[in-house]
Amino acid sequence: MREPGQIVASVLTELENAIKVGITTAMLDKIAEKEIRRHKAEPAFLGYHNFPASICTSVNDQVVHGIPGLRRLEEGDIISIDVGVCLRGYYSDAAATFPVGEIDQKARKLIDVTRTSLQKAIEAMHSGARLTDISHAVQAYVEKNSFAVVRNYVGHGIGQEMHEEPQVPNFGLPGRGPVLQPGIVLAIEPMVNFGTWEVRVLEDQWTVVTADGSLSAHFEHTVALGENGPEILTSSNLG
Numbered sequence: 001m002r003e004p005g006q007i008v009a010s011v012l013t014e015l016e017n018a019i020k021v022g023i024t025t026a027m028l029d030k031i032a033e034k035e036i037r038r039h040k041a042e043p044a045f046l047g048y049h050n051f052p053a054s055i056c057t058s059v060n061d062q063v064v065h066g067i068p069g070l071r072r073l074e075e076g077d078i079i080s081i082d083v084g085v086c087l088r089g090y091y092s093d094a095a096a097t098f099p100v101g102e103i104d105q106k107a108r109k110l111i112d113v114t115r116t117s118l119q120k121a122i123e124a125m126h127s128g129a130r131l132t133d134i135s136h137a138v139q140a141y142v143e144k145n146s147f148a149v150v151r152n153y154v155g156h157g158i159g160q161e162m163h164e165e166p167q168v169p170n171f172g173l174p175g176r177g178p179v180l181q182p183g184i185v186l187a188i189e190p191m192v193n194f195g196t197w198e199v200r201v202l203e204d205q206w207t208v209v210t211a212d213g214s215l216s217a218h219f220e221h222t223v224a225l226g227e228n229g230p231e232i233l234t235s236s237n238l239g
């Protein structure tokens with residue numbers, strides 16, 4: 001699973017470099033698909049429940065599952081990109097939120113808090129911990145910073161399927177759920193809203209937006225628990 005993980009990381013790096021004012025989300029999708037196939041891997045999202053693209057692109061108040069299309073990125077936007085890859089039967093999945101040009105301070109803070117909440121979650125993923133210790137770590141950090149955690153969508157186990165048990169909520173009391181043991185691999189993915197936690201789905205049946213129209217950010221890594229602690233499989237080694 002390290003190999004598809006490294007492909008996911010390289011796609012996200014490529015996309016980060018490609019993001020600029022005026023580029024369409026469909027162009028980003030094309031770049032991603034080309035990069036995935038160059039590595040002889042498959043885009044895991046393409047065709048998944050009939051999803052029509054290789055990546056999800058969610059701009060501003062869009063939380064997750066945005067469909068790439070003709071929307072052009074504008075100065076000050078933020079864009080969350082989710083990438084899933086299958087290589088020889090094994091999956092990896094990661095996401096990140098990027099600024100487009102100069103963004104304002106509140107957008108910057110939302111991105112920073114969401115990224116750090118994922119780090120807190122990964123730190124909570126150690127042998128002997130319980131599953132919801134991860135959930136609680138995200139919620140505690142996000143709410144301390146006065147933002148809200150999305151509740152309708154969760155992280156997940158991952159391996160020979162993209163979505164496996166257990167579900168990994170980003171909120172809840174600690175000390176519940178299975179005891180974490182070496183060998184488990186989880187896609188941990190906090191989705192954080194600037195306003196309230198409520199979301200709704202657009203008429204395209206995919207795009208999730210914040211109910212109050214506020215900004216949303218999303219970070220995700222596929223993380224394996226090894227004998228020596230958590231290992232981020234989708235890290236680009238850039239941190």
Ligand code: MG
Nearest residue numbers: 093187189220
């Ligand atoms: Mg995921």
